[in-house]
Amino acid sequence: ETGVTQTPRHLVMGMTNKKSLKCEQHLGHNAMYWYKQSAKKPLELMFVYNFKEQTENNSVPSRFSPECPNSSHLFLHLHTLQPEDSALYLCASSQDLGRVGNTIYFGEGSWLTVV
């Protein structure tokens, strides 16, 4: 138990569906992240939020839309995805940004399959 909870753990969606991934952290952190892990590819940073403000978008297609209503919650809204978007989506948090010694805590991930 890392203090970062992701739901759902598994999601199967069609290419025309709209779904959302949810992340909640119970650590009192101010920074939250979305990562994508595809088969046979390294983890890719997608988005970074600090105090609810997006500080980094790593050239992610607009079919992925993040939302951070408060420092404890992070969503990833999904619409018109492609089969190649099937991957493990990992949420993470850290105390804040700008301190390299910050440990980043990851959730267990949401396995997404696009059919």
Added chain:
Amino acid sequence: DAKTTQPNSMESNEEEPVHLPCNHSTISGTDYIHWYRQLPSQGPEYVIHGLTSNVNNRMASLAIAEDRKSSTLILHRATLRDAAVYYCILRDYNNNDMRFGAGTRLTVKP
């Protein structure tokens, strides 16, 4: 970002020490060396980090070469639960994100 090079895979016997190498020849003076590991079906978890001096914690030790162009993660007594992918990551003092490579897949044999 400075890159790291790790072997794709390594094997170890249970209860023996494991030395996981990482080369980072283009490391800059402000890069910290972080190690994370990812157990099967889980997200990555922090192991250890350092800048210049060797570091020890309850999970592992980190040995950093004097020129900082390489480092070694040391698991003193491998257990079956240590089987995971181990990532060596350089994190700039001013950079906020973590850039993961392919890592080393460690197999621990009973």
